[in-house]
Amino acid sequence: MRLRSLSSRLIVYAIFGSILGYLTLPPVVVGGVLVSGFPGGLGSLDDLMRPRVGSIMLAALRKGADGERSIAMTDELRQFMSANPDFRFAAFDPRTGKALPGSAPELTKAFEGVGRLKLFRSPIEIAVGGSLRHGESAVFDSPIGEVVIATYGAKFQWRDFFLLPYRMTSIYGALIFLPHWAAMCLIALFVVDRGLAPLRAAATKVAKIDVNSLKERIAPEEAPSEVLPFVEAVNKAFERVREGVERQRRFSANSAHELRTPITILRARVGKMEEGPLKSEMERDVLRVQTIVEQMLLLAQIEERGRIAPQKIDLYDVALTVAADYVPIAIGNNREIQFEAPSRQVAALASRWSVDSIVTNLIANAVRAEPEGGVVIVRVLPECAIEVVDHGVGVAEADRSRIFEPFWRKDEATPGTGLGLAIVRELVDLLGGEIRVEETPGGGATFKVRLPAAGVEPGEATEAVALDVQPFDQRCERSA
Incomplete structure (x- = not known):
């Protein structure tokens, strides 16, 4: 399984590199040092044979039923002597200095008369045939008791080099390396965390870039x-x-602009037709096409304008004027509009x-979503927000993030152009506000737009915040 986390990989x-280094680097480094510059040259590599010689000799020690200890010629010892003809060995009782049976005469003679042996590890030199042989004696705690083993003549061979990791490593040595590995893990976590900090910062910046902020860049x-x-x-x-987005916007704006004149001419020609069902249908179709074109042009203009310079406006007056203008259309479609607002001014920072x-x-x-005979509620809230409530089929949870996309409609039977909510979203974002859609109690959709508040100027009424619901014609008189 591939690790996805960079920290885990590191x-x-x-750890793998440390283990590999623990097993291979020590003998390689030691061998290189001894061959190239260590006093004694290649001959000093013979010292690397100590672990193997010690294990062979310990495996050859025996203790009889009478308690007498001796050295047995095991297969491993025989093979080692075949590869090292000059190899000699002996084992002694450290308390008496007496050689165990099976010891080489050369070493037995050299240690004769020494008596009690107390040295833990000591190099030895023995004259054999007029030449000095170098070896070593050491005290071992063997299965048959404490013994002194003396050897010489073990020669290093390059085929033994690849067995050095096995012979030079131990569980104790690995335990010594555990703190080192733990420290490496902590360092790896720290290094990765610090090293990726700029990348995380860049990712955070990229996540905030949208179609309206494509000019933003990551600082190299x-x-x-x-x-x-x-x-x-x-x-x-x-x-x-x-x-690409700019080319698309220019294309949409130019297309919408070029279509306005032909549509105007078409509308004028339809107006000259004789009254009848065909004329009504064509006028409705032409109006729909004109609405789409005008909304496309408006959307392109919004995107070209960029950030809107805000000014203080009264949400009550704006919402009341729009609602009053739309009343005839709602009545013509067998719907009503109800307006609710606080009795005081609701000041917002926006453009009218x-x-x-x-x-x-x-x-x-x-109005399109409201069932026939229903009431659309336009509500201005004291917290500088506007709600528009219908009692239609509502908006499914899965569609609430998609309804603000240009030209999105749930299906072909859904009325409208699919541009109105996209325009709303663009304008709300440019004003620094927020919009969300919720389910209307009893069914339907409630769109809530919150805009930046302008605050209350000295002398303005602040005590009345209750919503005022009056017959719509009364508020029309108030706005006049």
Whole structure:
């Protein structure tokens, strides 16, 4: 299984490398040092045979039923002597200095008369045939008791080099390395966490980039050199996306602008037709096409304008004016509009034409969704928000993030152009507000738009915040 976490990979690689180094590097380094520069040259490599010689000799020690100890010629010892003809060995009782049966005469003679042997490990030199032989004696705690083993003549061979990791390692040595491995794991976690911090910061910045902020880029100077190519590739990708979006916007705006004149001419010609069902249907179709074109042009203009300069406006007046203008259309479709608002001014930081367009599109959407004979509620809230409530089929939870996409409709039977809510979303974002859709109690959809509040100026009424619901014609008189 492939590890996805960079920290996990680094830890695994570090531990694997440490184990590999623990098993292979010591003999390689030791061998290289001894061959190249250590006093004694290649002959000093014979010292690397100590662990193997010791294990062979300990395995050859025996103790009889009478308690007498001796050295047996085991198969391993015989093979080792065949590979090392000059190899000699002996074992002694450290308390008496007496050689055990099976010991080489050369070593027995050399230690004769020494008596009690107290040295733990000591190099030895023995004259054999007029030449000195170098070896070693050491005290071992063997299965048959404490013994002194003396040897010489074990020669290092390169075939033994590859067995050095096995002979030089031990569980004790591995335990010594455990703190080292633990420290490496902690260091790996720290290094990865610190090293990826700029990448996480870049990811956070990228996550905030949307179609309205495609000019944003990741600062290359903040990225590590290892991920700099990735950062540059992401920046270039954003640049290509920005250019494509701008071309699409220009195309939409130009297309909508070019279509206005033919549609106007078509509408004029339809108006000259004789009255009848055909004329009514064609006028309705032409109006629908004109609405789509006008909304496309408005959407393109919104995107070109960018951030809207806010000014203080009264949400009550804007929402009331739009609702009053839409009453005839609602009545013509056998629907009603009810307006609710607090009795005091609700000041917002926005532009009047933007809020006008927002409320218009929300009311148009609600009137289409409202069942015949139903009531669409337009509500201004004291917390600088506007709600438009319908009692239709509502918006499914899965569709609530998609309804603000341009030209999105649930199905072909759904009325409308699919641009109204996209325009609302664009305007709300440019004003620095927020919009959400909720389920209307009893069924339907409630669209709530919250805009930045302008605050209350000195001398303005602040005590009345209850919603005022009056017959719609009374508020029309108030707005006049």
